[in-house]
Amino acid sequence: MGYDSTNIFAKILRGEIPCKKVYEDEFALAFHDIHPKAPVHILLIPKGAYVSFEDFGEKASSQEIAGFFKALSKISKDIEETQKGCRILSNKGINGGQEVPHFHIHLFAGRPLGPMLSS
Ligand code: 5GP
Secondary structure (H helix, E strand, O other), X not given: OOOOOOOHHHXXXXXXXXXXXXXXXXXXXXXXXOOOOOOEEEEEEEOOOOOOHHHHHHHOOHHHHHHHHHHHHHHHHHOHHHHHOEEEEOOOHHHHOOOOXXXXXXXXXXXXXXXXXXX
């Protein structure tokens, strides 16, 4: 599947739609999810146009990949609620439940998060 630049996260990156920003650098942008599923629910996205983690791993430069995961580490470290533990998750495709076709990692924290999958 090719990258669709009309997706909502592409619009956020272009500044066409607002977001509650948590962190930004040259490689990544992090912001609060609009429908949080935990007291802390942050989305981290790369600045580049990648559909999924698979697309990102395949096509992004080593610098982009390193920058993205450094940003993830920094966000986690900076957020008090993650210090008791947190979870990251990335959905891909229909069975993965991916709604927005721009690679993103969810970061959840702020309460015990329960089993890894609901069923
Ligand atoms: P996915 O299901 O693709 O893994 O997750 C997409 C996430 O994006 C969902 O948790 C959804 O609540 C969030 N989301 C969708 N539209 C917007 C938006 O316009 N702004 C923000 N901040 N989050 C959004």
